Amino acid sequence: MQLLLIHSDFIEYEVKKSTPVAEKIGEDVMSGRMEEALTAFIAVEKPDESSVSYVIGKGVEEIEKVASQVKTNRIMLYPYAHLSSNLSSPKTAVDVLRALEAALAGKNYEVKRAPFGWYKAFSIKCKGHPLSELSRSIKPEGVETVTVSAPAEKAEVVSEAVKAEEKLKS
Amino acid sequence: MQLLLIHSDFIEYEVKKSTPVAEKIGEDVMSGRMEEALTAFIAVEKPDESSVSYVIGKGVEEIEKVASQVKTNRIMLYPYAHLSSNLSSPKTAVDVLRALEAALAGKNYEVKRAPFGWYKAFSIKCKGHPLSELSRSIKPEGVETVTVSAPAEKAEVVSEAVKAEEKLKS
Numbered sequence: 439m440q441l442l443l444i445h446s447d448f449i450e451y452e453v454k455k456s457t458p459v460a461e462k463i464g465e466d467v468m469s470g471r472m473e474e475a476l477t478a479f480i481a482v483e484k485p486d487e488s489s490v491s492y493v494i495g496k497g498v499e500e501i502e503k504v505a506s507q508v509k510t511n512r513i514m515l516y517p518y519a520h521l522s523s524n525l526s527s528p529k530t531a532v533d534v535l536r537a538l539e540a541a542l543a544g545k546n547y548e549v550k551r552a553p554f555g556w557y558k559a560f561s562i563k564c565k566g567h568p569l570s571e572l573s574r575s576i577k578p579e580g581v582e583t584v585t586v587s588a589p590a591e592k593a594e595v596v597s598e599a600v601k602a603e604e605k606l607k608s
Numbered sequence: 609m610q611l612l613l614i615h616s617d618f619i620e621y622e623v624k625k626s627t628p629v630a631e632k633i634g635e636d637v638m639s640g641r642m643e644e645a646l647t648a649f650i651a652v653e654k655p656d657e658s659s660v661s662y663v664i665g666k667g668v669e670e671i672e673k674v675a676s677q678v679k680t681n682r683i684m685l686y687p688y689a690h691l692s693s694n695l696s697s698p699k700t701a702v703d704v705l706r707a708l709e710a711a712l713a714g715k716n717y718e719v720k721r722a723p724f725g726w727y728k729a730f731s732i733k734c735k736g737h738p739l740s741e742l743s744r745s746i747k748p749e750g751v752e753t754v755t756v757s758a759p760a761e762k763a764e765v766v767s768e769a770v771k772a773e774e775k776l777k778s
């Protein structure tokens with residue numbers, strides 16, 4: 439599972455058109471907006487299929503960690519196929535996204551989830567502080583989790599982010 | 609090189625803070641905005657280092673192709689490390705980004721480039737039509753280019769996008 443976590447002034451979407459793998463949705467989620475939220479762009483991947491509940495647990499953990507660092511309890515889950523070139527089946531993706539939604543809602547986060555398999559217009563404003571853009575790579579159980587591997591800009595950004603995080607904590 | 613191409617109502621950024629690999633910049637690019645633009649989020653990758661001019665040429669080609677499909681001549685180049693876990697050196701990244709900027713500007717596109725290695729606030733509005741979100745993976749010369757590999761949502765989205773494109777052409 440690939441996660442791109444963006445601390446957002448706001449995130450907003452509107453469904454435009456279905457694709458052949460579109461999840462069935464009600465009127466209530468045809469559009470959505472959240473202010474001061476952590477937006478989690480998510481790609482569920484092929485290897486996740488053999489380790490669904492483990493990967494869901496890790497995903498919840500990583501999202502909670504960052505939500506707490508940036509001090510928000512609002513989370514927008516947003517399917518984002520472009521984060522991976524090794525995607526899971528649409529069925530697994532929808533199962534995982536729904537499970538993430540249920541798990542986080544059960545922990546008293548305010549959660550919204552943009553529907554899977556639809557063309558959507560969206561608008562987002564990223565805050566720009568050192569912890570406002572983070573990526574996480576979650577591997578199935580038994581595979582070593584490399585949360586971030588990065589020889590260049592990202593490596594530096596991560597070490598900066600850790601410093602910033604330490605400052606927030608102290 | 610990983611490209612994520614977003615046909616945007618607008619894209620806007622503002623530099624917040626340097627990282628240790630920050631490119632030196634003037635006041636004029638501390639912030640930027642473009643209306644009705646193709647935003648190209650770009651990660652330059654380690655394998656690109658052995659094939660810089662080839663990869664630049666392919667990058668220009670792919671960006672031009674999509675710009676022409678969505679009928680815009682405005683391009684925002686935006687470095688985006690989170691698109692890859694195998695990044696090039698910062699020096700190569702900046703060289704490639706500058707070369708893309710120069711090549712596209714030389715072809716009469718209106719081009720802006722967000723600076724590399726800075727924390728930035730940004731805001732973007734994606735149009736949401738079938739061609740408004742596309743990803744491309746560019747491999748060095750001699751390596752087979754798999755522009756999009758996708759068993760699930762993305763595959764369907766691509767086939768839909770091609771149909772939409774054919775409709776635009778006819």
Ligand SMILES: [Mg+2]
Pocket residue numbers: 617644
């Ligand atoms: Mg407009």
